[in-house]
Amino acid sequence: MKNTINCLIVDDEPMAREILEGHLKKIESVVVVGSCKNAVEAFNMLSSQNIDLIFLDINMPEISGLSFAKSINKKIKVIFTTAYREYAIDGFDLRAVDYLLKPISFERLLQSISKYHHEHIVPRQSPQVNLNPEKSDFIFVRSERKMIKINFSDLDYIESLSDYLKLYTNNKVIVTRETISSIEAKLPKNDFLRVHRSYIVAINKIESFTQEFIEIKKKAIPISRTYKNDVKLRLDNV
Template sequence: MSENPSVRCLIVDDEPPAREIIRRYIEQLPSLELAGECGNALEAFSFLQRDSADLIFLDIRMPQLSGIDFLKSLKNRPKVIFTTAYTEYALHAYELDVVDYLVKPIPFERFLRAVDKAFGQMPVPAARPTIQPSAQPESFVYFRVDRKMVKVMLSELLYVESMKDYVRVFTTGGMLITKQSLSSVEAMLPETGFIRVHRSFIVSINGIRSFNAETIETAKAAIPIGKLYKNNVLKVLGGAV
């Protein structure tokens, strides 16, 4: 019995950090194979002239040729998932019948849902056996700051504070501000390492120095524990104070 081939994926994005995120996500799924990466739509057009892809992760705003115009130019279209920092192109995505529309920064869970939708429209490849490395690379997330994607190591992230449409991300090295909701940040972070302690705060469990029934102390600040979150916080932290 022959194995089903892996789904060949092409990443098209003019921002190297954004390509790196998708690349790392692809590497975590044995059923996906990275066919190539392109920094703009013209490179992607040339790639498809000489090679093939089953699924394209496609940015929209790129120099020379937008992702939308690139997609319209293709006669034989692979499955496409838009990956963009902008929400206003969702109608175009619907009209072009793309698989999904992912808004950056893209949580891994949201990436999985999009891939699952693509698999629902094509044969699901058999998982390939993989050799697990003895040491896993340190985890990190990216935040968009001043039109750049800034890498933050999870081991250095202390807490995140909501400021309406923005959040402040406090790390051992300083603070950065990004325009997104606290809920979207929460979806990006692993549940085992971070905890929502207040409607306005997420805290790194490893960064907690001390706590009581009302407050958590980190290296940078004292953070209040919200009434709705108190029972879960004390349960997770193993405290009865």
């Protein structure tokens, strides 16, 4: 079964295309099928190649990335790349997988690929296996040499500290040696929200929020710039 991601890069800046392609070639599951300097070239590439994911610059001459994204097959997913933060909301309105602000770091790019993988490849590969947290109401995590059951309804927020996590529940704090990305993939996407590289929160436990912080049980949890647009989009539509 197909487990690679066929990618197309569309950006009018040669250096931006070169940097992004260099990053992507380091990721084993990614195949860079082509690199285009404008939407016209990209249209021609889509007609002859099987593309899963497009890294698409927004501010391009003649045809903008936003206009191009509206015109393509909805099965082809888009990660927007741009130097202009103000376009982010428009990008997410088009159901983009992610929005990357230039200059794009390899670490941030990996987060986007991981997000695409969990949303579009894993469900496609294993539909017969009931591992979808949306259909369960708990998970198990390893702590103190045993597996501990955590009900999603009891979980307030998760904090990443170096090489371990703290899971804050209604009545206790559970410490586990697991990455925040791996635990995020196990949580129901409708109920939990990544707000920072070090924090995931339960949406129904949020008591108040600003552009910079979310408050849960008198704990001020920071919202990082990386996740700010996604947080705003989710909370504005709750």
